[in-house]
Every structure is written in structure tokens, then in C-alpha cells.
Amino acid sequence: MEKTDxxxxxxxxxxxxxxxxxxCLFAGHFLLTPDEANYWQWGRHLALSYHDQxxxxxxxxxxxxxxxxxxxxxxxxxxxxxxTIASLYLVAMAARWFSAKTALAVALITQGVLEFNVGGLIxxxxxxxxxxxxxxxxxxxxxxxxxxxxxWLAAGLFFGLGLLAKYTMVLFAxxxxxxxxxxxxxxPRLFGIKxxxxxxxxxxxxxxxxxxxxxxxxxxxxxVAFIGxxxxxxxxxxxxxxxxxxxxAALVTPLLFVAVLWAWWLAARGRYQPKNWMISYCFWxxxxxxxxxLALSLKSRVYGNWPGAGFLTAxxxxxxxxxxxxxxxxxxxxxxxPRFWKACLISAYLITLPVLVxxxxxxxxxxxxxxxxxxxxxxxxQIGITAGTLKNSMPKPENTFLFGLRYQEAxxxxxxxxxxxxxxxxxxxxxxxxxxxxxxxxxxxxxxAIGVTRENDLHKHILPQVFERVDPxxxxxxxxxxxxxxxxxxxxxxxxxxxxRWIPPSSGDIRKTG
Numbered sequence: 260m261e262k263t264d265x266x267x268x269x270x271x272x273x274x275x276x277x278x279x280x281x282x283c284l285f286a287g288h289f290l291l292t293p294d295e296a297n298y299w300q301w302g303r304h305l306a307l308s309y310h311d312q313x314x315x316x317x318x319x320x321x322x323x324x325x326x327x328x329x330x331x332x333x334x335x336x337x338x339x340x341x342x343t344i345a346s347l348y349l350v351a352m353a354a355r356w357f358s359a360k361t362a363l364a365v366a367l368i369t370q371g372v373l374e375f376n377v378g379g380l381i382x383x384x385x386x387x388x389x390x391x392x393x394x395x396x397x398x399x400x401x402x403x404x405x406x407x408x409x410x411w412l413a414a415g416l417f418f419g420l421g422l423l424a425k426y427t428m429v430l431f432a433x434x435x436x437x438x439x440x441x442x443x444x445x446x447p448r449l450f451g452i453k454x455x456x457x458x459x460x461x462x463x464x465x466x467x468x469x470x471x472x473x474x475x476x477x478x479x480x481x482x483v484a485f486i487g488x489x490x491x492x493x494x495x496x497x498x499x500x501x502x503x504x505x506x507x508a509a510l511v512t513p514l515l516f517v518a519v520l521w522a523w524w525l526a527a528r529g530r531y532q533p534k535n536w537m538i539s540y541c542f543w544x545x546x547x548x549x550x551x552x553l554a555l556s557l558k559s560r561v562y563g564n565w566p567g568a569g570f571l572t573a574x575x576x577x578x579x580x581x582x583x584x585x586x587x588x589x590x591x592x593x594x595x596x597p598r599f600w601k602a603c604l605i606s607a608y609l610i611t612l613p614v615l616v617x618x619x620x621x622x623x624x625x626x627x628x629x630x631x632x633x634x635x636x637x638x639x640x641q642i643g644i645t646a647g648t649l650k651n652s653m654p655k656p657e658n659t660f661l662f663g664l665r666y667q668e669a670x671x672x673x674x675x676x677x678x679x680x681x682x683x684x685x686x687x688x689x690x691x692x693x694x695x696x697x698x699x700x701x702x703x704x705x706x707x708a709i710g711v712t713r714e715n716d717l718h719k720h721i722l723p724q725v726f727e728r729v730d731p732x733x734x735x736x737x738x739x740x741x742x743x744x745x746x747x748x749x750x751x752x753x754x755x756x757x758x759x760r761w762i763p764p765s766s767g768d769i770r771k772t773g
Contacts, residue, residue, distance in 0.1 A: 338386030415457030419464030476772025488559030643675025727754030
């Protein structure tokens with residue numbers, strides 16, 4: 260390796276390491292999101308799998324908090340490390356199959372893009388899946404190139420870890436299989452046993468999820484089918500399509516999103532394609548994921564993070580086409596000037612850095628009601644302390660539990676109430692979630708409770724269905740920037756009668772497991 264190449268690689272690694280340190284320091288300075296608190300609860304109720312999602316994020320948080328305590332930093336550490344691993348694998352791919360300068364470009368863009376920063380700071384299944392997807396992409400590429408048992412089994416291992424992280428990892432296998440079929444040099448690999456041995460090894464890691472679902476009426480599959488719109492009549496929804504494209508542009512940052520779309524177009528046409536099989540490989544491990552959810556958005560709402568894994572190798576593809584470089588194989592035709600790539604980099608950081616600052620120090624002149632960080636995160640520490648104080652003031656504090664009517668409130672209460680007490684989500688009027696597997700009515704019959712909701716009239720008709728008596732609520736006003744962000748209501752309820760479980764709105768509801 261030339262001295263200049265070593266400089267680029269070293270700089271790329273230092274840049275990623277620096278951002279990892281920054282995230283470690285930054286992660287403890289803002290409150291958990293509701294989903295993070297929910298995943299933290301998974302770590303306290305370890306199981307083979309969970310209703311909403313595959314289990315790896317819960318397992319990882321459980322280990323992290325066991326070692327480091329129940330803090331925001333400990334909850335977020337698994338995804339911080341996972342995004343670092345993903346970034347390093349992308350750098351390794353760029354350095355091996357493109358150039359050291361492309362590797363530096365990949366390091367710069369992955370640390371600047373908003374979606375990768377969210378995935379590297381907020382503890383979600385997407386973050387841990389990113390490490391698995393990038394690892395599987397690297398080792399599968401090495402396996403196509405070298406055809407060794409070591410690489411095929413490593414690829415299978417990362418594929419299995421990805422399945423344990425998020426179900427969308429299943430898309431990786433057909434993506435690389437199609438690539439293999441279309442590449443004449445690598446097609447013979449698919450006629451050997453090694454790729455399938457790796458696939459089998461990875462699939463065996465998914466066994467805990469299969470076992471858990473088989474014992475619980477395949478509730479995860481039912482949940483995925485429901486949010487995918489399985490019960491909805493087919494109708495073209497161009498508003499959902501617009502939302503999907505807008506969310507991708509916002510998360511990937513607009514200019515890089517344009518660069519990715521452009522790179523996919525160039526790769527598909529082949530007109531500007533270097534004679535490098537990695538171009539096609541990156542295309543097939545990214546574009547089909549985006550296209551699948553694009554098609555789904557014509558029928559159902561697709562959340563912006565769902566196709567996130569596909570943008571890992573897509574960012575590598577964009578860097579390979581547009582970043583300043585000394586490619587091992589020159590392009591067949593001149594590519595756009597690197598000025599466009601510099602604009603992508605600068606705009607990514609100009610969008611991401613203010614968002615990070617605003618998360619902890621809300622200095623931007625954004626109306627309070629439009630600032631989602633303030634409206635969703637602020638005040639939960641205050642709510643937890645107030646709920647704990649009310650619980651201690653009840654006639655029998657030792658026989659009083661805390662509850663929400665959604666898993667979000669129940670989980671935030673558990674994290675931010677002093678002592679981290681166990682909490683309950685009364686799902687009767689909402690939707691099924693993991694709390695249905697942790698509590699039975701018999702565990703709570705006759706007990707009093709403190710509940711937190713956003714509604715101020717539940718003591719009239721709703722809560723009396725499950726409690727003997729309910730006092731009028733106490734309003735708690737959450738303030739930020741000297742303005743009221745939102746109001747929550749705390750209820751004192753007495754004599755739980757039963758009725759935790761979700762009641763299906765119809766007998767044919769796909770989520771019903773019997």
C-alpha cells in the first residue's frame with residue numbers, strides 16, 4: 260500500500276473513531292425516546308423474542324445496562340458500537356475494491372448523514388442491524404471473490420445476527436443471490452455447497468425467534484403483516500408515496516439522496532460503470548430494498564427507517580461514482596466533477612449538526628409545538644418523579660403499581676421513576692404489545708395504581724371499566740423555553756378489577772392470536 264493510501268485509510272479510521280467518542284459523550288445528555296425505553300424494558304424481561312420485533316436490541320441493552328447501570332448512555336451504547344462497526348466495514352469495502360480515497364469519502368459521508376447519526380445515537384433495531392448488514396455485505400463479497408469456507412460462514416453469521424436484529428435482514432439473501440446469478444464470474448459459486456452452508460448457519464441463529472413465535476401464536480408475523488397493510492384493501496396511495504420519498508430525502512439528506520438515485524441509475528445503465536464487479540454488487544445490495552418499500556408505499560404507510568440498511572452500500576456506491584478518487588479501474592466515461600460530492604458532504608453536516616445541537620440545546624428558533632425533540636422527550640424525568648411521589652402518597656404504596664395506556668408511557672415511567680419500578684401497560688383499548696406477555700390480571704387484582712396519560716377525562720368512563728374507583732386527574736404541565744410543551748394527566752386509581760389485555764376490534768383481526 261502506498262504512503263498516500265495509508266494516510267487516507269488512517270484518516271478514515273480516525274474520523275470514525277472521533278465520531279464514536281463524540282457519540283459516547285453526547286448520548287447521555289438527552290432523555291430516552293419512548294421506543295428506547297421500550298427496548299430497555301425488553302432487556303429487563305429477557306426472552307427468546309418479542310411481540311414487536313426481533314430480540315437482539317433487547318439482549319444487547321440488557322447486557323449493557325447490567326454492566327454499566329440504567330443510564331441513557333448504557334441504553335445507547337450498543338447502537339453506538341454497531342454503527343461504528345458498520346462504518347468500518349464500509350471503509351474496508353471501499354479500500355479493497357475501489358480506492359483508499361474512496362474509503363475516506365465513505366468515512367466522511369457515513370459520519371455526516373442524519374440517518375446514520377440517528378442510528379448511531381438512538382437505540383433502535385436499525386442500529387444493530389446496520390452492523391450486521393455491513394458485515395454480511397463485506398464477507399459475502401469476499402466469499403464471492405475467494406470462495407473460502409471462512410468467508411461464507413462469516414457472511415452467514417452476520418446474516419443470522421441481522422435476522423436477530425430486524426426482520427428486514429431477510430431481504431439481504433435474495434439480493435446477493437440475484438447478484439450472483441447475474442454475474443458470470445461469480446455465478447459458479449452458487450452451484451457449490453459453501454454459500455448454502457453459510458446461509459443455513461446464519462438461519463439457525465434465528466431459531467429462538469421461531470421457537471418463541473410458535474409458542475405465542477406467531478404474533479410477530481401477525482404484527483408485521485398488520486403494519487404492512489395486510490388487512491387493507493388495495494388502493495393506490497400517492498400521498499404515502501410522497502411521504503416515503505420525502506422521509507428518505509430528509510433522513511439521507513437531500514443532496515446525498517440525489518447522489519444515491521443518480522448512482523443507482525448509472526449502475527443500472529452501465530454507461531459510466533467502471534469495470535468493477537463491486538459496482539453491481541453495491542447496486543443489488545441496496546436498490547432492491549429501496550424499491551420494495553417504494554412499491555409498498557403505494558398501498559400502506561412506510562416509515563422512513565424501514566429501508567435504512569439498503570443505504571449502507573448505496574452510500575458506498577455514491578462515493579465510488581462521485582467522490583474525488585484514483586480508482587483502480589478508471590470509469591469508461593467521465594463522471595460529474597467532484598464539486599457535487601463536496602456539496603453532498605457539506606450539506607449533510609450542515610443538516611445533521613444543527614439537529615444534534617437542537618436535541619440537547621434547543622437554540623434554533625423553531626416553534627415549540629413543531630420541535631419533536633421537545634414535544635416527545637422533554638419532561639419524562641419530571642413525570643417520573645411526580646408519579647413516584649404520588650405512588651408513595653397512596654394508602655398502600657407497596658400495593659400500588661404504575662401504568663400507562665400505551666407501552667410508550669409505561670416504559671418511560673419505568674425508566675424515569677426513581678428506583679426503576681416495574682410498570683404496566685393497560686392495552687385493553689389500544690393495541691397488543693410486549694406488556695401482554697409480562698402481566699396477567701391475577702398479578703394485580705385489588706391493587707391501587709398511578710397512571711399517566713395525555714387525556715383528562717378517563718376517570719369518567721374508561722378507567723372505571725378496570726378500577727373500582729378513580730380520582731379526577733392531576734394535570735402536570737411540561738415546560739420548555741418558558742412555554743408549555745404539553746400537558747400530561749396523572750390518575751389515582753383504586754381496586755384493579757382486571758382487564759389488561761387488548762380486545763380485538765373484530766373477530767377477524769389479523770393480530771388476534773387466540
